[in-house]
Amino acid sequence: MMGDALIKTVDLKKFFRVKGGILHAVDGINLEIPKGKTLGVVGESGCGKSTLGRTIIRLLDATSGSVFFDGQDVMQAKGKEMEEMRRQMQIIFQDPFSCLNPRMPVYKLIAEPLEIHRVYRHSADLSKRVIQLMDTVGLARRFLNSYPHEMDGGRRQRVGIARALALNPQFIVCDEPVSALDVSVQAQILNLLMDLQSAMGLTYMFITHDLLVVRHIADEIAVMYLGQCIERAPAKQLFREPLHPYTKALLSAIPIPDLGQRRKPVMLHGEVSDPIDPKPGCRFARRCSQCTEKCTQQDYPLREVSPGHFVACQRYQ
Amino acid sequence: MEDMTKKTVEDSTPILELDDLYVHYRSEGNIIKAVNGVSLKLGRRETIGLVGETGAGKTTTALAVMQLLPDATARIDRGDILYNGESLLRKSKGEMRAIRGALISMIFQDPMTALNPIKTVGAQIMESLTIHNYEHKSKAELEARVDELLELVGIKAIRRNEYPHQFSGGMKQRVLIAVALACQPQVLIADEPTTALDVTIQAQVLALIEELKEKLGTSVIMITHDLGIVAQTCDKVAVMYAGEIIEDGSVEDIFLGEHHHPYTVGLFNSIPKLDDESNRLHPIDGLMPDPANLPPGCPFSPRCHQCMEICTREHPAITYQKGSHRIKCHLFAGGEG
Numbered sequence: 001m002m003g004d005a006l007i008k009t010v011d012l013k014k015f016f017r018v019k020g021g022i023l024h025a026v027d028g029i030n031l032e033i034p035k036g037k038t039l040g041v042v043g044e045s046g047c048g049k050s051t052l053g054r055t056i057i058r059l060l061d062a063t064s065g066s067v068f069f070d071g072q073d074v075m076q077a078k079g080k081e082m083e084e085m086r087r088q089m090q091i092i093f094q095d096p097f098s099c100l101n102p103r104m105p106v107y108k109l110i111a112e113p114l115e116i117h118r119v120y121r122h123s124a125d126l127s128k129r130v131i132q133l134m135d136t137v138g139l140a141r142r143f144l145n146s147y148p149h150e151m152d153g154g155r156r157q158r159v160g161i162a163r164a165l166a167l168n169p170q171f172i173v174c175d176e177p178v179s180a181l182d183v184s185v186q187a188q189i190l191n192l193l194m195d196l197q198s199a200m201g202l203t204y205m206f207i208t209h210d211l212l213v214v215r216h217i218a219d220e221i222a223v224m225y226l227g228q229c230i231e232r233a234p235a236k237q238l239f240r241e242p243l244h245p246y247t248k249a250l251l252s253a254i255p256i257p258d259l260g261q262r263r264k265p266v267m268l269h270g271e272v273s274d275p276i277d278p279k280p281g282c283r284f285a286r287r288c289s290q291c292t293e294k295c296t297q298q299d300y301p302l303r304e305v306s307p308g309h310f311v312a313c314q315r316y317q
Numbered sequence: 318m319e320d321m322t323k324k325t326v327e328d329s330t331p332i333l334e335l336d337d338l339y340v341h342y343r344s345e346g347n348i349i350k351a352v353n354g355v356s357l358k359l360g361r362r363e364t365i366g367l368v369g370e371t372g373a374g375k376t377t378t379a380l381a382v383m384q385l386l387p388d389a390t391a392r393i394d395r396g397d398i399l400y401n402g403e404s405l406l407r408k409s410k411g412e413m414r415a416i417r418g419a420l421i422s423m424i425f426q427d428p429m430t431a432l433n434p435i436k437t438v439g440a441q442i443m444e445s446l447t448i449h450n451y452e453h454k455s456k457a458e459l460e461a462r463v464d465e466l467l468e469l470v471g472i473k474a475i476r477r478n479e480y481p482h483q484f485s486g487g488m489k490q491r492v493l494i495a496v497a498l499a500c501q502p503q504v505l506i507a508d509e510p511t512t513a514l515d516v517t518i519q520a521q522v523l524a525l526i527e528e529l530k531e532k533l534g535t536s537v538i539m540i541t542h543d544l545g546i547v548a549q550t551c552d553k554v555a556v557m558y559a560g561e562i563i564e565d566g567s568v569e570d571i572f573l574g575e576h577h578h579p580y581t582v583g584l585f586n587s588i589p590k591l592d593d594e595s596n597r598l599h600p601i602d603g604l605m606p607d608p609a610n611l612p613p614g615c616p617f618s619p620r621c622h623q624c625m626e627i628c629t630r631e632h633p634a635i636t637y638q639k640g641s642h643r644i645k646c647h648l649f650a651g652g653e654g
Contacts, residue, residue: 255545
């Protein structure tokens with residue numbers, strides 16, 4: 001797996017200085033995403049999943065650690081090299097309304113990345129490419145001159161996807177791309193993302209809090225809690241046999257649309273706190289029903305307990 | 318035995334009944350047909366799930382019951398809303414104010430905007446209690462009740478003097494629930510109460526509503542787009558599309574029934590399943606119609622795979638009925654019901 005990883009992070013950290021101390025938003029993440037595959041990143045609000053996505057494509061500069069794209073160090077890249085890398089790494093945002101300039105029509109929005117990177121010399125080529133992208137994402141040509149507010153959420157998200165695809169990237173961070181959409185539209189967009197992946201060999205990092213969606217779209221899933229990855233496994237395996245107490249609670253809390261499975265979720269008490277100047281030990285310990293004295297004494301790193309299944313919990317050391 | 322029959326008789330009058338309700342908004346010369354002939358019966362201690370996507374008219378229906386529709390633009394054009402057999406539409410503003418919050422209350426969708434940012438959470442719960450203080454309880458008694466309510470929703474009473482911004486999203490939602498439950502309402506309308514929350518907090522809030530339902534005997538209208546929540550919490554389900562209930566029945570009818578409206582089928586096919594190994598979802602093509610410009614005939618016909626000639630012409634009535642299960646669709650007009 002080492003050899004064909006398109007994205008690799010090594011002990012990646014991103015801290016923010018906030019009132020009251022240092023917020024450890026991303027705290028020592030090691031992950032690999034093989035070419036053409038999807039890594040799902042799940043966790044609750046504030047677990048650092050969006051910060052992780054943004055740090056990997058260097059929308060944020062890391063505090064320490066490194067990110068490798070196809071073997072190249074993203075954090076060290078400069079000038080032309082970085083510009084080239086930015087073409088290869090794109091992002092689709094959650095809210096397609098706030099990430100699109102309200103004063104630009106669809107044509108301009110999709111052409112923008114192509115203009116910034118000066119891909120075409122002739123405007124005829126540029127408009128040909130814009131039309132082609134609209135076809136690819138399933139956006140009717142009559143929307144060419146529409147503004148974002150004139151479109152519904154699903155179509156706006158298609159514009160966001162067209163922008164991300166414009167420069168033929170290899171890697172796309174999808175940050176909650178369907179969370180703001182109705183279920184029927186959500187399914188349309190998920191199908192589109194999967195079709196694009198198989199047609200273009202794209203590699204995705206799919207960030208979401210929706211566990212049914214992530215099981216559907218991801219090959220591998222990383223579960224985050226307060227800035228750390230606490231469990232990582234192939235998608236189906238994680239749902240079959242979750243090991244970390246937090247993963248178990250998370251999975252049992254999904255309301256299943258099936259009457260045969262009415263059940264009592266594992267209730268977690270309390271709420272996610274902020275990882276401001278965290279103390280050593282498992283960050284979930286305070287809410288964990290199986291917490292022992294050992295849990296708060298030292299950090300427990302991810303350990304491989306079966307092929308491809310990693311968990312960071314004292315009980316599996 | 319005698320007690321039991323008596324109980325059934327009493328239970329058979331619905332606590333809340335919507336009868337052929339129409340709500341239309343008027344704006345800039347357009348008529349926006351948000352709710353078009355909704356009929357619904359909510360029994361005592363029952364939870365009805367009102368399911369549908371953005372623009373289906375779920376929230377407008379809820380606001381109509383609460384009589385909180387904007388006066389300037391919205392009008393109830395036809396139909397009636399009965400609480401315990403009495404029409405709410407004939408109540409005066411004062412009478413309605415006495416009912417709202419005391420007998421029927423609502424948990425709003427967005428806990429971030431529904432609370433007053435410059436009042437402490439304790440004061441906001443207190444407000445509801447003082448407005449409806451019909452038993453003339455003393456200040457001290459009401460104060461004690463505020464503490465009791467906070468504890469009930471899982472917030473320590475010492476936090477009563479804190480402001481909304483000092484609480485997380487899940488905690489704010491609990492404060493809203495405490496406000497809604499302050500006067501032990503008979504009917505609770507929960508408008509997407511957990512959409513803004515994480516799954517583990519969602520589980521806590523749903524369990525809380527369930528617990529209160531058992532303790533206080535409240536009936537609940539659960540507005541949601543999440544079929545998972547419906548399966549886990551509801552007794553009855555009404556599926557809304559373009560301001561109409563296009564299918565309704567018991568939760569078993571909707572999840573296990575033999576026949577369904579094509580829109581209901583589409584909704585189910587749009588969600589990824591836990592045991593599904595295939596990689597493709599089967600979404601509904603197209604979008605919900607514009608309520609200012611509804612298509613003739615069946616409102617779902619432009620998106621329907623099984624659309625027939627009659628569907629674009631004639632509005633379907635209830636064509637399928639089996640027990641409590643009802644569907645409005647021309648597919649079943651052949652007398653299958």
